[in-house]
Amino acid sequence: MLIFYISIVCTFALTQCNASLNVHNRMYVLLEATSPCILLLNGTHSAGCSSSRNGNVGVIHLVRNISELNWVIRSSPLHEYIVGVNLDMFTMKNLRQMNTSSKVVGVLLMQKTPRELIHRFSAEDTCPNRYSGLAAPQIGEKVCDDNEAWNPYGMGAMRERWNMPIFFTEDNQTIVQIEQCFEKFNLPLDKTQSDRSLCALELSSHMYASVNSPTCLRRSSGAYNINPIRYCDPLGDENIYVPILPLGNPKHKYIIVAARLDASSLFYGHTPGSLAVATSLVTLMLTAKLLYALTKDADTSKYDKNVLFVLFNGEAYDYIGSSRVVYDLSQKQFPFKEKPITFDDIELYVELSQLLNHSRITYHPSSGFSKQQSFIDKFIDTAKNLNFNVTIGKSSKITIPPSSMQSFLALNKEMPGLVFTSYDKQFENRYYHSLYDDHFNIKYTYSNTTNIPSDSLPNYLAEFATTLAHTLYETVSGQTAPQSSVAMKNDSDALLHCYVDTLNCYNKGTGLSSLIMQDVKPDFYVGVSIQGNQITLLIKYTLIYFMSRITNITDQQQCIDKNTEAYLTYMWIDDKKICRSSYLNSTPAISPAFVIPDYNMSSGRYSTWTESSWQLISVRMFMKPSRSYEWLVFVTGLSILVVSFALTYWIKRNAKELFNYPNLISASNI
Numbered sequence: 129m130l131i132f133y134i135s136i137v138c139t140f141a142l143t144q145c146n147a148s149l150n151v152h153n154r155m156y157v158l159l160e161a162t163s164p165c166i167l168l169l170n171g172t173h174s175a176g177c178s179s180s181r182n183g184n185v186g187v188i189h190l191v192r193n194i195s196e197l198n199w200v201i202r203s204s205p206l207h208e209y210i211v212g213v214n215l216d217m218f219t220m221k222n223l224r225q226m227n228t229s230s231k232v233v234g235v236l237l238m239q240k241t242p243r244e245l246i247h248r249f250s251a252e253d254t255c256p257n258r259y260s261g262l263a264a265p266q267i268g269e270k271v272c273d274d275n276e277a278w279n280p281y282g283m284g285a286m287r288e289r290w291n292m293p294i295f296f297t298e299d300n301q302t303i304v305q306i307e308q309c310f311e312k313f314n315l316p317l318d319k320t321q322s323d324r325s326l327c328a329l330e331l332s333s334h335m336y337a338s339v340n341s342p343t344c345l346r347r348s349s350g351a352y353n354i355n356p357i358r359y360c361d362p363l364g365d366e367n368i369y370v371p372i373l374p375l376g377n378p379k380h381k382y383i384i385v386a387a388r389l390d391a392s393s394l395f396y397g398h399t400p401g402s403l404a405v406a407t408s409l410v411t412l413m414l415t416a417k418l419l420y421a422l423t424k425d426a427d428t429s430k431y432d433k434n435v436l437f438v439l440f441n442g443e444a445y446d447y448i449g450s451s452r453v454v455y456d457l458s459q460k461q462f463p464f465k466e467k468p469i470t471f472d473d474i475e476l477y478v479e480l481s482q483l484l485n486h487s488r489i490t491y492h493p494s495s496g497f498s499k500q501q502s503f504i505d506k507f508i509d510t511a512k513n514l515n516f517n518v519t520i521g522k523s524s525k526i527t528i529p530p531s532s533m534q535s536f537l538a539l540n541k542e543m544p545g546l547v548f549t550s551y552d553k554q555f556e557n558r559y560y561h562s563l564y565d566d567h568f569n570i571k572y573t574y575s576n577t578t579n580i581p582s583d584s585l586p587n588y589l590a591e592f593a594t595t596l597a598h599t600l601y602e603t604v605s606g607q608t609a610p611q612s613s614v615a616m617k618n619d620s621d622a623l624l625h626c627y628v629d630t631l632n633c634y635n636k637g638t639g640l641s642s643l644i645m646q647d648v649k650p651d652f653y654v655g656v657s658i659q660g661n662q663i664t665l666l667i668k669y670t671l672i673y674f675m676s677r678i679t680n681i682t683d684q685q686q687c688i689d690k691n692t693e694a695y696l697t698y699m700w701i702d703d704k705k706i707c708r709s710s711y712l713n714s715t716p717a718i719s720p721a722f723v724i725p726d727y728n729m730s731s732g733r734y735s736t737w738t739e740s741s742w743q744l745i746s747v748r749m750f751m752k753p754s755r756s757y758e759w760l761v762f763v764t765g766l767s768i769l770v771v772s773f774a775l776t777y778w779i780k781r782n783a784k785e786l787f788n789y790p791n792l793i794s795a796s797n798i
């Protein structure tokens with residue numbers, strides 16, 4: 129009898145062991161070249177994606193046309209699928225269907241088509257920053273009409289909340305791996321799927337935050353937690369500013385020349401922003417360099433104007449940086465308490481946005497711009513005198529495009545200002561705020577700063593910068609700039625290389641010899657305010673190099689220690705052993721919503737975006753055993769349980785006869 133019992137247990141145990149071994153040792157392949165859609169929250173909603181806590185698991189189903197999508201939603205035999213799609217199938221309609229279907233537990237965008245064949249893609253709203261700037265409820269101006277939207281290519285997926293993780297890969301090897309596994313194991317698509325082992329994916333991107341920013345910040349704060357966990361953090365970074373003359377001269381009026389410093393994208397880590405950010409950023413830097421060179425050694429004591437270059441950060445998320453600067457201005461805190469600039473000090477505001485090819489430049493004036501009309505006349509004359517072949521025209525729309533200027537106009541509608549763009553009624557950018565807003569979009573190839581063609585982007589931007597710098601120079605000094613001082617197209621090429629191709633972009637033009645940057649593509653996502661941003665650092669360093677004086681300090685420590693002074697920034701240039709001083713500085717690009725005490729997060733006045741935190745983001749592929757096999761494992765396990773209970777009961781009852789130990793039980797009780 130005993131032998132029988134042992135043999136039964138062992139047989140079952142072995143099956144059990146085998147089965148569990150099979151399940152646990154299923155081969156996981158980590159697919160690293162993937163990037164997720166993450167979760168962001170504002171004062172009232174959340175947008176983006178999250179997986180369940182342990183990741184979403186589903187059988188791979190590749191969809192190339194509508195009938196294959198319908199199959200998975202309507203006729204597929206299993207309960208959970210991860211759907212692989214290409215860009216053609218990645219439409220709002222299809223995504224909504226998959227979001228609603230309980231069968232689709234995740235989406236993987238797999239796009240390996242050559243870049244030249246991708247004609248458009250923007251996951252951004254057709255009206256970027258639809259609810260903020262001049263459109264904030266407290267201001268209530270209509271600045272974007274859906275029938276004539278600024279971003280006509282926008283599909284809007286970025287601003288929606290998805291009930292499933294969405295990942296992206298463009299890595300050929302990864303895509304081939306998935307396709308082969310799908311074709312080998314998951315085809316044919318019929319009822320027999322339930323009897324086979326199938327190729328499956330696990331998408332893990334569990335986001336800790338939920339509901340909205342106030343809820344998640346409340347949960348994060350120590351009050352309810354002994355060990356505070358951060359569920360989310362406010363988006364934000366730094367705004368950079370640099371004047372050509374020292375700040376704080378009460379005689380000075382200001383001309384602000386601005387551009388934005390960030391972009392956004394549906395997929396984390398893929399925010400190239402070449403047209404959304406890089407071209408106007410580079411133009412601003414070139415302008416600043418040239419204007420500084422023109423005024424550096426001039427007698428500026430008679431100037432009654434100063435030019436302040438500002439780069440706003442976090443603009444993609446309801447104008448974080450510019451709304452903060454405007455808020456600080458209104459609190460007499462910008463750039464610092466001791467020497468504030470007031471709204472009345474701003475004589476003119478000029479913004480550069482999506483500059484590309486200046487065969488036509490459009491300016492979008494504010495209603496108060498007429499007071500400064502002479503500026504644009506001067507600008508047009510300057511371009512003519514410099515023989516630049518550019519057409520400059522006024523926008524044919526009266527509304528102001530999405531721009532940082534909206535933050536200023538929200539407080540002072542009459543501020544004279546204009547935005548220079550390459551588009552007129554709507555963006556020409558077919559890839560606005562997407563992973564494809566790259567070098568290809570702006571037709572840029574690095575020339576290694578030599579032999580730059582005259583019809584190339586670096587040359588256009590240098591010409592634009594020269595025109596702007598000369599116009600500004602004439603405005604502040606009353607003199608005409610010498611025709612020979614121009615923004616260099618090799619500088620333009622060097623800078624574009626940094627902000628389009630790689631952050632590791634040392635060459636003579638950028639003066640970056642002692643700054644070690646990683647060889648990575650620039651990513652213009654603003655990120656959370658508690659983390660430093662590589663691009664901000666690179667821009668600061670370069671602008672200091674362009675706009676600084678060599679001091680007589682020769683000691684590195686002494687140079688660094690000087691940085692306690694509020695109005696000057698000192699930088700040690702290691703390889704040349706010199707200490708430079710510059711008026712460059714930064715202010716926090718953190719929304720006033722997180723600064724104003726008891727701010728009402730649902731009011732919509734200021735940006736309330738936060739980013740959820742997470743622990744693990746991964747995509748894994750493995751073989752999922754057939755359903756019948758899983759049933760077998762389950763039933764076997766259950767049988768063992770039942771049989772063991774029965775056996776234990778039976779053995780216990782018959783212990784006397786079986787083991788012949790009459791006193792065993794009573795003995796143990798003593």
Ligand SMILES: *[C@@H]1O[C@H](CO)[C@@H](O)[C@H](O)[C@H]1NC(C)=O
Nearest residue numbers: 170171172173259287730732
């Ligand atoms: C948050 O975003 C949603 C959807 O984009 C929008 O409807 C809502 O007004 C926003 N809320 C705030 C407080 O900005």
Ligand SMILES: *[C@@H]1O[C@H](CO)[C@@H](O)[C@H](O)[C@H]1NC(C)=O
Nearest residue numbers: 190191192193194195196197
């Ligand atoms: C969808 O694609 C599959 C496989 O490529 C093909 O067999 C099928 O005919 C297509 N259906 C339609 C409606 O195009």
Ligand SMILES: *[C@@H]1O[C@H](CO)[C@@H](O)[C@H](O)[C@H]1NC(C)=O
Nearest residue numbers: 224227228288289290291292
């Ligand atoms: C996706 O599904 C969730 C939950 O059902 C819903 O709240 C959300 O609005 C849906 N998203 C879209 C874009 O339809």
Ligand SMILES: *[C@@H]1O[C@H](CO)[C@@H](O)[C@H](O)[C@H]1NC(C)=O
Nearest residue numbers: 485486487488571583584585
């Ligand atoms: C600049 O724009 C003009 C007119 O739209 C176009 O013909 C030309 O090819 C463009 N140049 C570049 C380099 O994109």
Ligand SMILES: *[C@@H]1O[C@H](CO)[C@@H](O)[C@H](O)[C@H]1NC(C)=O
Nearest residue numbers: 574575576577578625629635
């Ligand atoms: C640019 O030229 C320098 C030499 O002038 C060379 O060392 C470097 O590799 C070149 N870079 C590229 C990207 O071609």
